[in-house]
Amino acid sequence: MIVNMSEKASEQEIAHVIERIREAGYQPHVTRGVERTIVAAVGSGRRHEIEALQVAPGVENVVPIAQPFKLVSRQVKPERSVVNIGGVKIGGPEVVIIAGPCSVESRQQLLDTAYAVKRAGATMLRGGAYKPRTSPYDFQGLGLEALKILSEAREQSGLPIVTEVMGTEDVDIICEHADMLQVGARNMQNFSLLRRLAMVNKPVLLKRGPSATVKEWLLAAEYLLSGGNSQVVLCERGIKTFETEMRNTFDLAAVALARDLSHLPVIADPSHGTGKQSLIAAVSGAAVAVGADGLIIEVHPCPERALSDGPQSLDFLGFEKVMRALTEPLRPVAH
Amino acid sequence: MIVNMSEKASEQEIAHVIERIREAGYQPHVTRGVERTIVAAVGSGRRHEIEALQVAPGVENVVPIAQPFKLVSRQVKPERSVVNIGGVKIGGPEVVIIAGPCSVESRQQLLDTAYAVKRAGATMLRGGAYKPRTSPYDFQGLGLEALKILSEAREQSGLPIVTEVMGTEDVDIICEHADMLQVGARNMQNFSLLRRLAMVNKPVLLKRGPSATVKEWLLAAEYLLSGGNSQVVLCERGIKTFETEMRNTFDLAAVALARDLSHLPVIADPSHGTGKQSLIAAVSGAAVAVGADGLIIEVHPCPERALSDGPQSLDFLGFEKVMRALTEPLRPVAH
Amino acid sequence: MIVNMSEKASEQEIAHVIERIREAGYQPHVTRGVERTIVAAVGSGRRHEIEALQVAPGVENVVPIAQPFKLVSRQVKPERSVVNIGGVKIGGPEVVIIAGPCSVESRQQLLDTAYAVKRAGATMLRGGAYKPRTSPYDFQGLGLEALKILSEAREQSGLPIVTEVMGTEDVDIICEHADMLQVGARNMQNFSLLRRLAMVNKPVLLKRGPSATVKEWLLAAEYLLSGGNSQVVLCERGIKTFETEMRNTFDLAAVALARDLSHLPVIADPSHGTGKQSLIAAVSGAAVAVGADGLIIEVHPCPERALSDGPQSLDFLGFEKVMRALTEPLRPVAH
Amino acid sequence: MIVNMSEKASEQEIAHVIERIREAGYQPHVTRGVERTIVAAVGSGRRHEIEALQVAPGVENVVPIAQPFKLVSRQVKPERSVVNIGGVKIGGPEVVIIAGPCSVESRQQLLDTAYAVKRAGATMLRGGAYKPRTSPYDFQGLGLEALKILSEAREQSGLPIVTEVMGTEDVDIICEHADMLQVGARNMQNFSLLRRLAMVNKPVLLKRGPSATVKEWLLAAEYLLSGGNSQVVLCERGIKTFETEMRNTFDLAAVALARDLSHLPVIADPSHGTGKQSLIAAVSGAAVAVGADGLIIEVHPCPERALSDGPQSLDFLGFEKVMRALTEPLRPVAH
Secondary structure (H helix, E strand, C coil), X not given: CEEEECCCCCHHHHHHXXXXXXXXXXXXXXXXXXXXXXEEEECCCCXXXXXXXXXXXXXXXXXXXXXXXXXXXXXXXXXXXXXXXXXXEECCCCEEEEEECXXXXXXXXXXXXXXXXXXXXXXXXXXXXXXXXXXXXXXXXCXXXXXXXXXXXXXXXXXXXXXXXXXXXXXXXXXXXXXXXXXXXXXXXXXXXXXXXXXXXXXXXXXXXXXXXXXXXXXXXXXXXXXXXXXXXXXECCECCCCCCCCCECCHHHHHHHHXXXXXXXXXCHHHHHCCHHHHHHHHHHHHHXXXXXXXXXXXXXXXXXXXXXXXXXXXXXXXXXHHHCCCCCCXXXX | CEEEECCCCXXXXXXXXXHHHHHCCCEEEEEECCCCEEEEEECCCCHHHHHHHHHCCCEEEEEXXXXXXXXXECCCCCCCCCEEECCEEECCCCEEEEEECCECCCHHHHHHHHHHHHHHCCCEEECECCCCCCCCCXXXXXXXXXXXXXXXXXXXXCCCEEEECXXXXXXXXXXXXXXXXXXXHHHCCCHHHHHHHCCCCCCEEEEXXXXXXXXXXXXXXXXXXXXXXXXXXXXXXXXXXXXXXXXXXXXXXXXXXXXXXXXXXXXXXXXXHHCCHHXXXXXXXXXXXXXXXXXEEEECCCHHHCCCXXXXXXXXXHHHHHHHHCCCCCCCECC | CEEEECCCCCHHHHHHHHHHHHHCCCEEEEEECCCCEEEEEECCCCHHHHHHHHHCCCEEEEECCCCCCCCCECCCCCCCCCEEECCEEECCCCEEEEEECCECCCHHHHHHHHHHXXXXXXXXXXXXXXXXXXXXXXXXXXXXXXXXXXXHHHHHHCCCEEEECCCHHXXXXXXXXXXXXXXXXXXXXXXXXXXXXXXXXXXXXXXXCCCCCHHHHHHHHHHHHHCCCCCXXXXXXXXXXXXXXXXXXXXXXXXXXXXXXXXXXXXXXXXXXHCCHHHHHHHHHHHHHHCCCEEEEEECCCHHHCCCCHHHCECHHHHHHHHHHCCCCCCCECC | CEEEECCCCCHHHHHHHHHHHHHCCCEXXXXXXXXXXXXXXXXXXXXXXXXXXXXXXXXXXXXXXXXXXXXXEXXXXXXXXXXXXXXXXXXXXXXXXXXXXXXXXXXXXXXXXXXHHHHHCCCEEXXXXXXXXXXXXXXXXXXXXHHHHHHHHHHHXXXXXXXXXXXXXXXXXXXXXXXXXEECHHHCCCHHHHHHHCCCCCCEEEECCCCCCHHHHHHHHHHHHHCCCCCEEEEECCECCCCCCXXXXXXXXXXXXXXXXXXXXXXXXXXXXXXXXXXXXXXXXXXXXXXXXXXXXXECCCHHHCCCCHHHCECHHHHHXXXXXXXXXXXXXXX
């Protein structure tokens, strides 16, 4: 941490900062320039006390130097982590495709989709039982009934299941049915939920919040690791920006950055990332090219009749095309 | 809802849309232009089925017309709502000032602050017991101990208490101690929590999420009203934008807009809205001028020793100055 | 500038950074912590060479300490600047109101508006001759004809004129007719234009760009001051964010911040700031309360027939109401 | 255009809207629902008069239906355009790589770079002569001297040249030296410049503005095409968002979207898109996978000594690695 004194700071103000840095458990290192003085807080102490110096007299601002996360960092664990979900390994040499409907709507719908996505090459199944919906008047999911259908789909198809958990009260029942628990984007900083999932022996898929920086996302993951659960997969799903032509702005560079900063696997969600069926093939290839360890894609037998997320869902044929496109070589470079 | 057909849509595609609109419970009204055809879905039916037509062949896009919220709307209830919190009325002719520390740190700290803010003119006390923190290594609040201190502060000072609830598991115990429950910005779309708070007989302070549009914020409030709790106060606390010089971008026009669209009281949080002690006086006046029904301001006996939010907290003297500034006339206009 | 070495930086890498800092004209000050070393570049040298060290081996990042602007800063000139535009003083004890149509559409329209806004209390007239329009098919302004009408309006009404300059080729002709030249938001970083206006003996109204931070805005002003023109007024007019219910997000706290950082006067544009006629009264009061030295407001004889910006223009009666509201006391605080 | 009447609109207000739609040259088509009436404006008339109805009494809002751009649209010209720059074809079956330094700093620097990037596979050379810089104290480019060096580099290397034009006053001299003129991101809506470049017989590279939606970007291109210059290549270079870990948020999905909406070629700029040397290889592959017709990449003999953009520039070896990575197959999908 660097405490940057203002140009007009008095000797007394500098002395106060030095004393407070010592009290906070750090060693102060003073650098006196022509125009201003800076004081570095070296070592490890109570960080918030240094941050709060921002309002001490004579202080212009306080600049953090070290990254705030630890256990998720590649500086702590340089080798990449692999998360095993019922035999499917995310973070290894191969890209894992997770597919399925936004919501489980019926037994028929889910089983049909499970077989279709498996046939096309997916190795995991997604499907929502408890649905976070912007409006209380939208379809809220089938709940326990959906969990049972998901269990049956896993048994019949052999595909491990990932489904969203919206609150601590649903954790136990979802753990009975699912192979992986998803924390939705809007719950990324639901710290009660994160603390509860840190104590669960199931892998967690942690979606990036629509207004979360990569650092905040990694700190949310740090809640899981520091609480005891290191089976964490990150998922980029687009951030909220001024561009409204697409549902979100799909931040693919963040996939590369998160993999640079953290050893955790990172997958991408082209469906929410764009919100547009017509763009999913293109951005799926891009996500793989940028380094994503997997993709999670919404597929529905008939998107225009879907109870949620129809506009961004692929039908079976569309999903097959996306899967085929992932095996094609990149467009050649001119010489 | 308007279904906007693409210029090349065939008659068959138009017929399909018309049929689907009927199936969804609406009446279709067709307008044929020179270049394109649009089909309006009139009446009330299953909205998601019209939205999903976005992926039907020949459809360019689907445009919503009606506002998605109902009970919070001034179209349903034109007169303004007043919410009573232990005798303090938010939404009436006067501006209510809520003040107190970000976190309850000790009995002494809270009682001192309660008396100081009361003396300066505040009529409600804030203080965090359960703290949502970006990093798991930051101070997480004193929990139950803080709730007891808050109860004591209310008894001694007579100021009603508002404190944050982070998860459904804490709702009962907080209801025993607090006069108003705050839903934090990052939990604005924690729908499990909203559904639980809809069943509580306590007023709720609903902060706007950092990436929530005004419509999404009102829809979050709609969860509370449609679930049975109409004692809701909205709170603007800044949104996340590219501007990083301040902690958030304080969207004061949204206060005016929310009051135009909804009958619910709207207050503003200058502390989180700017994150800067030095700006709080200026933006507090602006918030009142724009129509805010109240302000919630962070005050600490010694901000540079605060365990959280020090940089944006006022000391007692600073808070007194802000309160005095609120009674001064606006700068005169040149003639 | 602080060069923050990575935890694994070798002694050789640290030595290289120290040498490069010396070569760039600074003195290096080294602070060795337990985990990492930081090197401060003290004094004044070639800043970009320190910034470029970000890619030197062993460097984690480079953190600027000093503010990048000089002449606009209150550290250089603590007393507030006052800009005189044909006798109207912006930055003094009174708030200046500038009003008029988005575009000059006809002699009648402008003269009627000039008299109406003067009667209601405005002391300067705005009106666009050269219009920046998102679409080439929109009304592009009357050009020279509009300038002549503006000149006539000034003579008849006595109100000084501000109008937008879109390119260097129009500077001379606009200087002949206008009292103040406006740089539009989308031209805030049109550095050719800024360099040209730095050599003009006319005050400049510099609008904040829709994606400009306050620092970038002040640096754009620095182009004018460092080039020789210190008659600069800043204008906040809203920034582009995810919120689309309003045309822009009106960043009123930035008015207070810009006045903290700079001695230049700062005015606000409630018309572009919200894009909504119905919100202008509320945000105008807020802008004055937050410290704005003036307001610039769009007024049209018949907004629904305006050739541009109709939705955010006030009619004469609406403008009178806004002016009256600015003299009313703030809503009282509850006790 | 759809005029959406409010629920309380009177018959008189509806009649007024109908009349105004007729006056604006459109045919009104009225749809009366249970709750509200909507009036469609059909045909082609004066669009701004319909937009301005937003402030007519009884109108809730006005919703555009048709896309605002014409000549750039694939609805007007379904087949993809190819732009020929001195023999290099952008928009054809192959991906074009443009590389070179941010700024031309010296003859030696540019010639060395030209040969290095050519050897590695680039077929066009970039280099800035006139530099848009946020601060007036930063290196502003060598101007005419740089243009002469660029000309020499083209002669010696055979690579066509692209360089930025910052203002109308430089257009002629740059046309003498360059094969393609770049409009920088911050000038995307410099309409004076666009109108001037519409009359030039040289291809234009139009960068997307940091806060421009895809539609605004296409409308900026429409200025060029409607003014007579159809040799336009679009360039995505990142947008400004709350994420500050990278210089910009690289909106790769926008490349796919722009190619869906427009026939113009679209390239991508991984250097500005991320601002981070370490991410360029990953996002370059992603840009090609998403459909980019080319890449423009900053390369410098010694990035840590670059006068501008050092942190995002590759050295020669780094560029070679990026080029090689573009020929490698995508990571395989797990089965």
